[in-house]
Amino acid sequence: MMNKYFFVIRNTWEEVATYRFNFAMWRFRNVLQLLTVYYLWLVVTPVNGSIFGYSQSLILTYVLGTAFLSSIVLATRTQEIGENINTGELSKFLIRPFNYFGYWFARDVGDKASNIAFAIFELSFLYFILKPSVFIQTDLATWFFFGLAVGFAVVLNFLIGCLLGMVGFWSSDFWAPRFIFFNLVAFLSGGMFPLDIFPKAVVGFLQSLPFAYFLYFPIEIYLGKLSAEQIFAGFLTALLWVVALLFITKIVWVKGLKLYSAQGN
Amino acid sequence: MKKNYYLKIWWMLTAATSQITFQSRFGAVLFLLGKIFRFAFFFFFLVALITKTKTIAGYSFWQIVFFYATFNLLDTLPQFFFRNVYRFRQYVVTGYFDNLLMKPLPALFYPLFGGSDMLDIIILFASVGMIIFSAVHLPVITVGQSLIYFLLLANGFLIAAAFHIFVLSIGILTTAVDNTVMLYRDLTQMGRVPIEVYQEPLRGLITFLVPVGIMMTFPSKAMLGLLSAQGIFIALIVGLGLFLLSLRFWRYALQNYTSASR
Secondary structure: OHHHHHHHHHHHHHHHHHOHHHHHHHHHHHHHHHHHHHHHHHHHOOOOOEEOOEEHHHHHHHHHHHHHHHHHHOOOOOHHHHHHHHOOOHHHHHOOOOOHHHHHHHHHHHHHHHHHHHHHHHHHHHHHHHOOOOOOOOOHHHHHHHHHHHHHHHHHHHHHHHHHHHHHHOOOOOHHHHHHHHHHHHHHOOOOOOHHHOOHHHHHHHHOOHHHHOOHHHHHHHOOOOOHHHHHHHHHHHHHHHHHHHHHHHHHHHHHHHHOOOOOO | OHHHHHHHHHHHHHHHHHHHHOOOHHHHHHHHHHHHHHHHHHHHHHHHHHHHHOOEOOEOHHHHHHHHHHHHHHHHHHHHHOHHHHHHHHHHHHOHHHHHHOOOOOOOHHHHHOOOOHHHHHHHHHHHHHHHHHHHOOOOOOHHHHHHHHHHHHHHHHHHHHHHHHHHHHHHHHOOOHHHHHHHHHHHHHHHOOHHHOOOOHHHHHHHHOOHHHHHHHHHHHHOOOOOHHHHHHHHHHHHHHHHHHHHHHHHHHHOOOOOOO
């Protein structure tokens, strides 16, 4: 039963290996984006002081940590769902003996594995070159909650990715919502800066959105900046979002399938 | 006469592209919102940062805003004019480029100017507005500094044009466009902040080897009176040199075009 999904994961990995130049370019672009944020924080953070409650060591760990987390959380293949629907490819999947979303989740896992492999290499290289002082978390319980938060982030991103792909049932413009999503995630997930640099009211609002649980929440747990209450409240909000998104995904899928006309090439 | 001829064709192509863009108003609105978010969020980030630190790499609040606004102008203007570069791969792999070569236009015209993206106009206006507003808050600006600023803006646009011509040429030789043009975008994104933010050797690399610094931050530095005559001279030489080199490379690519398509 699980074997077929394992093959999907392996095929995705091999697909990346086939187009390795494209993939390497994509990863190189990620490094360029990381460097801007890294140096910007480096230049504004005093060596022995702090900014927004972050010491230089914590903020650089934050920047490098979110870069690594991005490869786990944000790597996805769900952008292909819209095309799948628009070209009529979906028909093939509907008659195959596996769960459509299981297939895409397996694709995501394969894609994430490739991204993680590259990210480890890139960050090790950058660490060797830049020699930043980074914070190493030693508490096992914190590691556990960090891992759990990453799990929630992966599921949240997957569900939103599926929903954005299913726009294809209604419109051929499935790239436009994803473009806006990319831009929202780039900033509101905390990938560029910790969300708590904003005033408390803004932070409260941002934490009520799902994006904050992509990168900001896990990395804040890792850095030990959250109290037990804040961790509990964070997991509760993330769980509510997962349940709500699961429910919406199911409704959209059923409604979308009723509209689906297998039109395409 | 000839100038009007090209302008008229550009206008017709842009009108046609705009019709396609606005065919789906839903998509157009979302793309526009995405661009506005990207513009605004990074600005808010810079504001939050500099409100706390007072300066970034020695630059004050309004200087940083001026740098960011100038970056956005130089980032958006080439996107507005050279949007067709993003579609060029399709022309090559489908064989449509053969058709373009037979038209009574220079071979570079349609791939480069064949349809501007009207959605960028709002960001262009916002950038110009932000440049004027922040310039008012800068310390003394002379007419000379302003003239050099405009000259280096034009030079930055020339470098952007050169990069896009390189991308098109690589597209002809390898059919790969998407990654190279996005690589250009990511490299230029490093110019969102003054080049002094980066440490050596990266600063040197992105100033002279990949002239993001010359393109994006030299105009602002000239406006602030922080660029030497030697720096201005080097910037102009690099701009002109890159542009001429890109034209040579384009000719080389055209000579090696095999017309192989599906």
